[in-house]
Amino acid sequence: MNALTRTAVSATLHCLTGCAVGEVLGMVISTALGWHNTATIAISVALAFLFGYALTMRPVLAAGVPLRQAIGVALAADTVSIASMEVIDNAGLLAIPGAMDAGLGDWLFWASLAGSLAIAFVLTVPVNRWMIARGKGHAVVHQHHHH
Template sequence: MSGTHSLHPSPSSGDHACCHAPKKAAPTEHVCDTHTPAAPAPHAHHGHGAHGGSMAGLTTSATLHCLSGCAIGEFVGLAIGVSLGLNPWATMALATALGFASGYTLGLWPLVKQGMRWGAAFKTLWLGETISITVMEFAMNFTDYHVGGVTAGSILAPQFWIGYALALPAGFVAAWPVNWWLLKRSIKKPCH
């Protein structure tokens, strides 16, 4: 999720590594990456319903965000593979690699924009994103392969577009429960 917000640590949380980069704060304002006893406030950041919605809404939003990143790389990889006449396995490998690249980039960019370094941002989200993207890419490629999109003669063939159109909801449906589990256990952070 790409919204920005500042939340405060709870007095009982001690030092808490938040997934947001520190922002410049007013003298009396503190961000969620350090604990300041003088200004205790609830740290609702990891309460999962803290973004004004239910756990289901948060999961849906996180899954759609992941799908957006995967869909970009997946489409480019499929288009290149089909256009070059690569075999289905090479096409799916290319689509998966580009799906990971664009999925990670879409997840990393909001954190980097907030001031995090690329390495620190990657450490923050790599595990949750890797699991989510893996499940999503598997479901998308499995569907596209069985529909025949990766074996289409060209990207102008209806089979290519039908395969891609069915792969997107398949990826969403497969990744949604995984993202719910990841968010519930704070493996995936809801802040990007």
């Protein structure tokens, strides 16, 4: 695996982490509040973006980049990646019969989420690779690692 592909895989794993945290937390909140599918997807996607951006901003802020600039870096680095992953992940969950109605204690929920996220990961790596090769996406973050 070449360096560009390794960087894309690393960036996509980073994205996957934020998306997974947001998806699970969104499901926990929506289940606790008795929300239906549309609200569940909305909160899960919003939280996926929130956690994805936060995971990117943490090392950028630690490198001494001011908050306003760190927010811009996170938006540039992660928006396309998270959006790609969320579209694929949620399409997968909607396509699997019963997945959206499965509770947190149901194996169908966890298996569907894991499968959808795995597919989203595989399909998002080329997106991140393409962006990084053009100096976009996570390439923007790497400019600030040695700030």
